[in-house]
Amino acid sequence: MLQQSSLLWVEKYRPKKIEDIIGNDEAKASFVEWLKNKRHTKKAVLLFGPPGTGKTTLVNAAAREFNFTIIEMNASDTRSEKAVNAVAKPATSYRALDAFSGDSNKTSGNMLFLDEVDGIAGNEDRGGVSAIIEIIEKSLVPLILAANDPDIDKLRPLKKDCMLIRFHQVRIPLIISLLQKICLLEHVKAEFEGLERIAQNCRGDVRSAINDLQNLSERNHTLTLQDTTLLSSRNRDISMDETLRQYFSAKSIAEVSSLLSYSSVEYDDFLLSVSDNLPRRYIDADELAKAYNYISIADVYRGRIGIENWHLLKYFFNELAQAAAVNPKSYKPFEFITPPIRIITLFWTKGKRTMLNAICSKIGSQCHVSVEVAKENIVPFVKMLLVKNRNHSLVAWFKFTPEEVDFITKLGRF
Amino acid sequence: MVIVLNPKAFKLPRVDKEKFITLIRYGLDYNRDAGTFSIKSYNNIEKAIETVSAILGDQVVFQQMCTRCGKSFSCSTCNYNELCTTKNLPFTCVCPQCLRDRKNFEEYLTKF
Numbered sequence: 001m002l003q004q005s006s007l008l009w010v011e012k013y014r015p016k017k018i019e020d021i022i023g024n025d026e027a028k029a030s031f032v033e034w035l036k037n038k039r040h041t042k043k044a045v046l047l048f049g050p051p052g053t054g055k056t057t058l059v060n061a062a063a064r065e066f067n068f069t070i071i072e073m074n075a076s077d078t079r080s081e082k083a084v085n086a087v088a089k090p091a092t093s094y095r096a097l098d099a100f101s102g103d104s105n106k107t108s109g110n111m112l113f114l115d116e117v118d119g120i121a122g123n124e125d126r127g128g129v130s131a132i133i134e135i136i137e138k139s140l141v142p143l144i145l146a147a148n149d150p151d152i153d154k155l156r157p158l159k160k161d162c163m164l165i166r167f168h169q170v171r172i173p174l175i176i177s178l179l180q181k182i183c184l185l186e187h188v189k190a191e192f193e194g195l196e197r198i199a200q201n202c203r204g205d206v207r208s209a210i211n212d213l214q215n216l217s218e219r220n221h222t223l224t225l226q227d228t229t230l231l232s233s234r235n236r237d238i239s240m241d242e243t244l245r246q247y248f249s250a251k252s253i254a255e256v257s258s259l260l261s262y263s264s265v266e267y268d269d270f271l272l273s274v275s276d277n278l279p280r281r282y283i284d285a286d287e288l289a290k291a292y293n294y295i296s297i298a299d300v301y302r303g304r305i306g307i308e309n310w311h312l313l314k315y316f317f318n319e320l321a322q323a324a325a326v327n328p329k330s331y332k333p334f335e336f337i338t339p340p341i342r343i344i345t346l347f348w349t350k351g352k353r354t355m356l357n358a359i360c361s362k363i364g365s366q367c368h369v370s371v372e373v374a375k376e377n378i379v380p381f382v383k384m385l386l387v388k389n390r391n392h393s394l395v396a397w398f399k400f401t402p403e404e405v406d407f408i409t410k411l412g413r414f
Numbered sequence: 415m416v417i418v419l420n421p422k423a424f425k426l427p428r429v430d431k432e433k434f435i436t437l438i439r440y441g442l443d444y445n446r447d448a449g450t451f452s453i454k455s456y457n458n459i460e461k462a463i464e465t466v467s468a469i470l471g472d473q474v475v476f477q478q479m480c481t482r483c484g485k486s487f488s489c490s491t492c493n494y495n496e497l498c499t500t501k502n503l504p505f506t507c508v509c510p511q512c513l514r515d516r517k518n519f520e521e522y523l524t525k526f
Contacts, residue, residue: 025506026456166457172494173508174481180516192514200497 008311009214010207013182018061021054022178022206023170028058030165035062035142042163044136044143046117048150049167052205055146059113068111068142081127084114084135110141118147118155129154136161169204172196178206179213183223188213190223197228215261219254240265244273244336247320248281251328256321257314267316271295271302272340274320280334287326294323355407362398383408415472418488421504423450426469436465459503475502480509 015021018028027047034045047055063070073087112135120128136143136158150159176192176199183190190213198216202209217223243263250256263270275295282288298319305312360374367378385392386409395405423445429437438444440462441455451466453459467474477486487509489495489502 023506026453030455164457168456168503168505169499171498171500171505171507173492173510173513174506176513177482177508200494204499 008211008314009182009186009218010210011311013178013185013210015054015057015061016064018058018065021057021061022174024049024054024058024167027165027167028054030163031058031062034163034165035066038163039142042161043139044145044162045165046150046155046159046162047144047146047165047167048148050169050204051148052202052207052209053167053170054206055167056115059111059144059146063111063113067108069109070111070113072113072115081131084128084131112139112141112143113146114144115146116148117145117158118149118152120154129158133157133161170206171204172199175199175202175204175206175209179209182210182213183217186217186221188217188221188223190217191225193225194223194228197225201228211261215258240269240273240339241336243270244277247274247324248277249331249333250321250324253318253321253325256324257317260317260320267302267305269340269343271299271320272342273337274323276337276341277334278323280337282326282330284327284330287330291323291326294319294326298323352407355404356411359398359400359404359408362400362404366398379408379411383411417470417472417474418477419466419474421453421476423448423452425450426466429469433465433469437462440465442466453504456503463503476504478504478507478509480512481506482508482512485509 018032021028027049031045031047034042047058049055060070062068071087073084114132117129117132132145145158145162147155150164176195179190179195179198182188183195194216195213198209198212202212212228213223216227243259243265246259247256250259275292278288278291278295282291298316301312301316301319305316356375356379357371360371360379363369363374363378363382364371367374369378382394382398385394386405390405390409394400400408426437434444437451440458441453442451442462443454444451453462463474475489478489478492479486489498491510492498492507493510495501
């Protein structure tokens with residue numbers, strides 16, 4: 001069980017009731033009105049607005065207050081037609097299991113929540129939007145969609161079937177007010193100007209304001225205007241190269257921690273890049289070993305974070321920060337390897353992997369085995385036979401092209 | 415001149431059919447009995463206010479209501495006026511006096 005003290009403040013102080021959500025009172029009222037009375041006119045609602053303005057929090061709080069069971073799909077799930085139909089379709093017609101438990105009068109049934117629908121994109125999510133439209137038409141339960149940008153083309157067909165509710169940036173005085181409350185509850189002695197700076201810097205994003213406050217004040221339980229000087233880098237989309245440069249040249253663990261929380265790099269790519277660049281940063285073998293040790297622990301945390309345990313993120317940052325600060329004095333500027341070697345390798349070998357997969361699927365369909373089994377168990381023998389005789393009867397049986405025969409005979413380790 | 419409006423009920427001079435439809439499309443509601451407009455939807459609030467300003471021929475602002483003390487105040491008194499993306503719009507806020515007053519804030523917290 002996680003202790004209260006190790007929780008992210010953004011989770012610890014996530015509003016439980018609708019009235020506790022700051023700002024956007026009109027949006028909250030419209031949503032509640034829709035949930036109570038207007039569902040028969042518009043079956044779905046699309047909440048849209050900048051990040052950190054309370055869209056997801058409102059849905060969760062409303063579900064709690066009106067006793068709905070939330071079935072949620074967000075950006076971390078694949079939202080293809082098949083996946084949406086598999087998860088969302090049953091939810092729109094079946095009653096929640098807890099409805100059959102002793103206190104069935106307590107639950108109002110399911111509520112389907114599709115978060116970040118503007119993130120439905122690419123091949124992985126093919127057919128997702130049309131599946132959602134179909135669900136809206138047939139749904140018997142409240143269907144809620146949330147997006148940051150509702151004006152993108154692919155959401156146009158969705159919009160006409162939904163009631164639209166806009167969320168605006170939360171005003172600076174309201175954010176300061178919330179930060180003051182958190183400081184009081186966390187016993188943080190904060191200068192008003194420091195809180196003011198955080199609130200101004202977050203651009204109406206309450207979540208990032210709370211994260212900033214926790215980052216800057218959790219350790220010493222104080223917050224001064226001076227502490228907030230690092231905040232200027234927020235909203236400046238820091239590239240991988242810039243993040244690596246600042247990461248390796250950092251003079252303290254605190255500096256790296258702040259940098260990582262403001263940068264928007266992909267954590268997996270960043271971890272690989274740091275790992276590739278460490279031998280250039282630390283010439284001394286002991287220092288390098290120490291740094292790799294921290295990186296390996298960071299990697300363990302990254303694995304445990306997965307897509308939902310974000311409360312472990314600070315430990316991930318902490319281990320990465322320790323790796324950068326093994327010996328700050330020994331830093332000398334160097335040329336970075338970016339992107340990570342593994343990604344470069346995957347890029348260069350894409351053609352070869354595609355060819356091998358095509359060969360293996362031909363073998364698989366003839367021998368009734370999977371592509372993986374064909375790759376592991378059959379291709380080595382086919383190679384041996386074809387090296388001896390390029391016109392072996394197997395070539396015709398598997399319907400290999402001359403290019404594929406060439407490829408197999410030259411195949412090395414795979 | 416700046417005209418201060420109450421978002422819950424404000425009167426406008428008689429407008430033609432097209433303007434009226436535009437106002438309703440931008441999220442205003444019309445109360446036939448009282449002859450007043452109010453804001454029903456905030457999705458196109460900026461456009462609604464622009465249209466109202468054009469009808470009245472003056473800049474339109476909304477009075478702000480402090481969530482702590484309940485008093486009305488104007489956005490022009492706020493220190494963050496320049497940074498605010500919802501300046502002069504009818505949303506909840508905290509007045510500058512309440513924001514600075516720690517004692518007032520602690521009293522406010524005890525209500526919850």
